[in-house]
Amino acid sequence: MINCNREDVDIPEIKNQRWTTEIYKKLGIIFHNKCYLCETKEFNPATFEVDHFISQSKDLSKKLDWNNLYLACRGTCNQYKSASFDNILDPCSHDVEKLIIYELTRGYFKPRFYATNPSNIKITNTCKLLDKIHKGNNKKSIYKTKTLQEVIRIQASFAIAELNHIKQNSPNTEKEKKEKIKNTQKLEQDIKEFVSRESPYTMLMRSLAERFEFKYLFD
Ligand SMILES: [Zn+2]
Numbered sequence: 012m013i014n015c016n017r018e019d020v021d022i023p024e025i026k027n028q029r030w031t032t033e034i035y036k037k038l039g040i041i042f043h044n045k046c047y048l049c050e051t052k053e054f055n056p057a058t059f060e061v062d063h064f065i066s067q068s069k070d071l072s073k074k075l076d077w078n079n080l081y082l083a084c085r086g087t088c089n090q091y092k093s094a095s096f097d098n099i100l101d102p103c104s105h106d107v108e109k110l111i112i113y114e115l116t117r118g119y120f121k122p123r124f125y126a127t128n129p130s131n132i133k134i135t136n137t138c139k140l141l142d143k144i145h146k147g148n149n150k151k152s153i154y155k156t157k158t159l160q161e162v163i164r165i166q167a168s169f170a171i172a173e174l175n176h177i178k179q180n181s182p183n184t185e186k187e188k189k190e191k192i193k194n195t196q197k198l199e200q201d202i203k204e205f206v207s208r209e210s211p212y213t214m215l216m217r218s219l220a221e222r223f224e225f226k227y228l229f230d
Pocket residue numbers: 046047048049050051083084088089
């Protein structure tokens with residue numbers, strides 16, 4: 012989950028629940044074409060489902076309210092959230108990047124989410140939901156989360172290889188030193204890209220980069 016900003020995007024026309032291309036396009040800008048829960052990224056925002064942040068079953072007036080429309084994965088994240096997780100952090104108004112601690116376990120890169128303040132119900136609920144999305148909590152959801160786990164694991168393996176590479180290799184000769192500077196610039200550019208808010212799984216990738224003290228490359 013990353014912080015998102017709706018303020019710079021004009022409100023589109025919303026007549027009914029048949030979401031137009033304009034609505035999807037504008038939601039894509041706000042959420043960087045990513046699911047606001049798991050941060051999976053799609054080229055086309057219409058691949059996602061439009062999620063009601065406050066469930067329609069709780070408040071019907073929110074059905075066509077622009078500020079209540081979010082982008083989430085079809086059939087998984089959107090479903091896992093449902094009405095049972097209505098009291099969670101809002102990435103458009105809460106600092107979700109600081110309130111949750113994101114972690115990938117060493118070795119297997121399993122996503123973990125911790126509340127910075129365990130007595131805050133919104134934060135703990137959000138962590139519970141993110142756990143459910145990434146690990147599942149019954150036979151069916153455990154099976155369904157395997158793909159997301161695998162995609163994150165592969166991306167993290169590439170990231171860790173680059174991070175390790177940049178920290179290793181102590182040059183001896185002048186030529187090696189020059190070579191290292193050149194390579195470092197290129198690797199830093201790559202790291203900048205995978206920790207950017209525009210990239211998939213930003214917060215989990217940032218947790219890796221932080222271990223290697225690359226916080227200065229965050230956008
Ligand atoms: Zn998702």
